[in-house]
Amino acid sequence: MEKEVPRLDRVFIYDTTLRDGTQGEGISLSVEDKLKIAARLDQLGVAYIEGGWPGSNPKDMEFFLRAKSMPWKHAKIAAFGATCRPGLKASEDANLQALVQSGAPVVTIFGKTWDFHVTAALRTTLEENLRIIRDSISFLKEQGLEVMFDAEHFYDGYKANPQYAKEAVLAAEQSGADWIVLCDTNGGTLPQDMLAITQEMVFTLRAPVGVHVHNDGDLAVANSLMGIMAGARQIQGTINGYGERCGNANLCSIIPNLQLKMNMECLPAQNVALLTETAHYVAEIANVTLRNDMGFVGHSAFAHKGGMHVSALLKDPGTYEHIEPEQVGNQRRVLVSELSGMSNIVYKAKELGLDVNRENADTKQIIENIKNLEHQGFQFEGAEASFEVLLRRAFGEDPVPFVLDSIRLIIEKRSDAEFTSEAMIKLRVGDQVVHTAAEGNGPVNAVDNALRKALISHYPFLGDCHLTDYKVRVLDEKDATGAKVRVLIETRNHQDSWSTVGVSANIIEASWQALMDSFQYGLLKHGRVENDQMETTA
């Protein structure tokens, strides 16, 4: 029979962050979280949003009930489940009934296509498995639903027994499945095999083909692209590649590769620029840190460190960037590090609106100082706020909010009792002398507490600032307990976050330096209005 299928001129993005993504270690989403993420995905313009497995838990069922009344602009909501159980009619299977009851217009069911899995995991016969697929698809189609068949382990199945794997997906197609989605469930398929096998199946099937791949071989993005090159027109994946083990195919990398490089439309063109924001939003909701080195959307994706790179970038950004960061809503950053030359520092200072000039003697002195600090172990690339404070100070913009008189810290342990830490700070703000003391569960915590206590009545913006991260790195570890340490502190308020650094052989001093910079930066950015008066007197 001749194959006459409508030619699809775009790629359909099927997002499974809310279902397969939550199988990732440490990823857990409430119903509220899921609804928020789904709304964002719809705004991004994906074609399908898989909301969960309504047969498996009440949380997922609630999602579908609430999703029904939401105004979806681009996306169709899909419910996920399994084919019916061996020996059971599809119409009597509680899992399939739950899918129908979910009210989702699209239903995706997975079934076995690898003979080994049919016998070893499902523990039934190859023939019964085909009956299961046919019966399940037919039942769902009779309910008037759009039905996708996720062919679990298809690529492994094809390698083991191509005849049976084909038979299984043909059974799904003949029973009316709207899409056949070939899955690399164990995530170990190589790109060359992905291309060849998908190509073969696109020729074999009349229904449009999708691919759903996992990242165990660190190849999920490439494998998804290979699927499209072979003629598939749907990609199932997750935002930021969340998923079990090594994750699912990362849509944040797949979408720009397809749309910007392969000219395959998968989102409304203007929406590709929403990707970075979406990636960060989903990470925020899932409460996991987004990796800096993520392709396209990571904080470092367009961050340049090498001095030679930066000097070329100043001439033309195309020299060291594969796309313009704005195309995916990201931005260029120039890092300041020992590897970099003068160019990075000048670039940075200009960004801050400071009057720098390579040839100027003052500028040269400032750069010399920075290099000297770097030589001592300061590292500004993770502490941009310290760098800004340093530059502004060098250019004469020092707010000097107080004068330190003394810090004294007593750490004590008596026989079997716990360690205690107590900090005392004496300082002058304007013409007032403030002398406070505080305890903490460690020495740095005690100093932090005492400093806040001393300053908060004069600088109320501190009430909105919280330390959210504290890192310690020992430099030249071979000097053991006499070694220098570098401390990095991250501070956050309701609208911003900033990082600062300190270096010393004394961890308390290093922490103190970072705390001071954090305070000064906060004052610079968020403390101006309420403290104009203080600043003039201080």
Next chain:
Amino acid sequence: MEKEVPRLDRVFIYDTTLRDGTQGEGISLSVEDKLKIAARLDQLGVAYIEGGWPGSNPKDMEFFLRAKSMPWKHAKIAAFGATCRPGLKASEDANLQALVQSGAPVVTIFGKTWDFHVTAALRTTLEENLRIIRDSISFLKEQGLEVMFDAEHFYDGYKANPQYAKEAVLAAEQSGADWIVLCDTNGGTLPQDMLAITQEMVFTLRAPVGVHVHNDGDLAVANSLMGIMAGARQIQGTINGYGERCGNANLCSIIPNLQLKMNMECLPAQNVALLTETAHYVAEIANVTLRNDMGFVGHSAFAHKGGMHVSALLKDPGTYEHIEPEQVGNQRRVLVSELSGMSNIVYKAKELGLDVNRENADTKQIIENIKNLEHQGFQFEGAEASFEVLLRRAFGEDPVPFVLDSIRLIIEKRSDAEFTSEAMIKLRVGDQVVHTAAEGNGPVNAVDNALRKALISHYPFLGDCHLTDYKVRVLDEKDATGAKVRVLIETRNHQDSWSTVGVSANIIEASWQALMDSFQYGLLKHGRVENDQMETTA
């Protein structure tokens, strides 16, 4: 002319963790760190280790000087640099001279092959660039070195002007380059282009071809494999994919894909099982957290969460695993149970000759305690001396060398003066009361000094013990200065070295715990003879 080149029957792994890897944001390595990592890479069996750029900073030059006297088993050490400057003879270029002076047997220089880069970044003529390449390679070959030519931006260059890109690498080949390494410097090349262009160049060149790719498109692993499929025989990459922006090609994923799936030998076969350990070791030295979801080597790479997956796994692990975790030295984890931990503990205790038995109530209690400590953040895999002390103590073998009365630590800073740290320790050894004080350049150093002062006359073996390493890792960094820290201390005497651990929200307490364990372990192993008398009274 007919192409007659020796057929290479293996893939040469060229590691650039120590050079390109350190371009990654947040990656910074001391000379000591670099030497340690290089030793591990050699043990792993890579063919080349790029140590740094000797012309760019004194740290890298020191690496090469020290590397010369080390016993390399598998790897050749390579120094990295650039072709000579426009208008300058290669023999007069300071950068090329530094490469020769480094004493490295292999030199890798990068040069321009993209016409746009020649004019926009290098700001010279296309003809002068060819002269630069020829002159630089010839000069290095005259010094008797193995020379690699890293063709920067080759793939972008080939797309823009294939004729010139080819001319540039042919110039390198004709001048005697031993390898031509095609670089995807901006990391945006698609796998299909990678395959086609590399294939074309393998046909064009007589010299063996390598590939060096970046991960901006999230495709670096696939692109490296495409290079090999196209006939390249060298891959340049980094451990854990460290590198600028989105990183370099990740060798920890490339190696098992090549060796276990494509049957291309790149390491001695038995060494592939060292990969997980190597990945963790390098992350530890670089002091960055290894991502759990890393392919092959991540903590979650073989971690199963889905109930259905786990039940199938119990029937046959092949159902949801693409390879056996042991092949890369990793292990299966089932996220609902922690049974694997027990076996390790029992195994370890038996190794120490302790009388353990899984069914025994005492043993169960001890295992419970250890699990509890691990839950609190203790980690014994890098601190086996602490683990041994802990086990021996649990089995009633506690030397109890002294009774602590008190520790008191005062850290002070007065206005602009330096921070000072002073520790006072009071303890009883036998029936003697010892009360000492000492200063240090930081609080931990002060405690360490005071403790030694208190104990050395009773335990002279301490005179031969030195702290050689001190590491701090913040656990749950989000708790900021109130977070727990884990301290690792390494102690060494003339014949042995051992590592101990402490965990607390108070860094002084954590350090104290690690110091105590170090002392007790030292006493156990090296203090027996001279202290028999003390031990009976203590």
